[in-house]
Amino acid sequence: MISERVQELLTEIENSTVSTKEQLEAFRMRYISRKGVVTELFDQLKTIPQEDRRAVGQELNTLKNAAQDRFQLFSTQLEEQSDNGAASQVDLTLPAVPNQYGSIHPLTIVRRRIIEIFERMGFNVSDGPEIETDWYNFSALNFPDNHPAREMQDTFFVEKSAGEVKDDVLLRTHTSNVQIRLMEHKKPPLRSIMPGRVFRNEAISARAHCVFHQVEGLYVDKNVSFKDLKDTLYHFAKEMFGQDSKIRLRPSYFPFTEPSAEIDVTCFICKGKGCNVCKYSGWVEIAGSGMVDPQVLANCGIDPEEYTGFAFGMGIERITMLRYGIKDLRLFTENDVRFLRQFEGA
Numbered sequence: 001m002i003s004e005r006v007q008e009l010l011t012e013i014e015n016s017t018v019s020t021k022e023q024l025e026a027f028r029m030r031y032i033s034r035k036g037v038v039t040e041l042f043d044q045l046k047t048i049p050q051e052d053r054r055a056v057g058q059e060l061n062t063l064k065n066a067a068q069d070r071f072q073l074f075s076t077q078l079e080e081q082s083d084n085g086a087a088s089q090v091d092l093t094l095p096a097v098p099n100q101y102g103s104i105h106p107l108t109i110v111r112r113r114i115i116e117i118f119e120r121m122g123f124n125v126s127d128g129p130e131i132e133t134d135w136y137n138f139s140a141l142n143f144p145d146n147h148p149a150r151e152m153q154d155t156f157f158v159e160k161s162a163g164e165v166k167d168d169v170l171l172r173t174h175t176s177n178v179q180i181r182l183m184e185h186k187k188p189p190l191r192s193i194m195p196g197r198v199f200r201n202e203a204i205s206a207r208a209h210c211v212f213h214q215v216e217g218l219y220v221d222k223n224v225s226f227k228d229l230k231d232t233l234y235h236f237a238k239e240m241f242g243q244d245s246k247i248r249l250r251p252s253y254f255p256f257t258e259p260s261a262e263i264d265v266t267c268f269i270c271k272g273k274g275c276n277v278c279k280y281s282g283w284v285e286i287a288g289s290g291m292v293d294p295q296v297l298a299n300c301g302i303d304p305e306e307y308t309g310f311a312f313g314m315g316i317e318r319i320t321m322l323r324y325g326i327k328d329l330r331l332f333t334e335n336d337v338r339f340l341r342q343f344e345g346a
């Protein structure tokens with residue numbers, strides 16, 4: 001009885017076909033699931049005489065394996081079919097969905113360009129802390145105790161504990177702190193530029209921000225002269241703003257340099273004729289600079305009798321605004337994509 005039924009089912013399984021997921025599930029229900037026909041036959045095994053059981057059991061196992069093999073085959077066939085189906089639905093003539101690429105921030109573009117120009121002249125890049133002590137930000141740089149830059153309106157001081165201001169820990173107001181750290185830790189010759197963030201307690205407007213970026217430059221060696229400073233910054237101006245640029249030096253004052261000079265470059269918008277960027281003067285200011293004050297060298301353990309040096313500092317925002325004709329500092333931090341997209345590929 002059972003043997004005949006097994007033969008019948010084997011033929012049935014062999015002849016069956018499946019072309020949809022639903023048919024595959026029906027196949028599984030009929031031959032493989034615990035409520036299926038094969039399980040039912042296994043249940044009947046106990047009703048047949050002991051001596052026949054072994055042989056019939058083997059037949060049932062053959063049936064069970066046949067059902068499982070067939071099921072396996074059908075599932076793989078169906079999977080392959082649906083993969084091919086998906087592929088055939090791709091319309092290669094449709095326009096592609098464009099990738100959204102980000103663009104490099106203008107301040108990054110300009111910072112990288114400044115670094116590149118100075119690296120080619122043999123400067124390396126140094127870094128220093130943004131949270132600084134009074135010594136590195138002011139005292140070592142020769143700021144007298146009563147210098148107005150130390151006062152609360154310019155400097156952010158760091159709280160020691162809630163409400164208790166510790167006036168010798170502060171957010172650096174310029175990158176000149178890195179000069180001191182460098183000279184303290186390394187012996188001349190030193191030729192380095194130091195880009196970084198600086199902080200000043202100023203109300204945010206189109207022309208001022210409480211966080212901005214500077215690049216500091218320092219060259220200390222035997223026989224470094226004011227002419228080296230002039231030549232270096234002249235070369236920088238030509239590389240940055242165009243080969244026909246000229247520079248001019250105006251006497252100035254910084255506590256850490258003597259003599260000091262403000263560096264102007266010919267306005268590259270109007271080529272010196274006069275426009276609203278250069279306020280009709282033909283010149284725009286790009287950096288502060290000077291010969292490192294002997295006292296500053298001595299503060300860092302460098303013998304001012306043996307070594308001389310020059311230093312300069314420039315604002316990255318300022319150079320970027322000049323280069324791209326940007327009129328409002330706040331655009332740099334607002335993250336408005338309409339602004340940022342304009343620098344794609346720059």
Ligand code: DAH
Pocket residue numbers: 173174175176216217254257287288289290311312313314
């Ligand atoms: N630290 C100055 C500032 O923040 C900029 C500066 C001027 C840096 C002259 C220098 C320098 O190294 O020599 O305004």
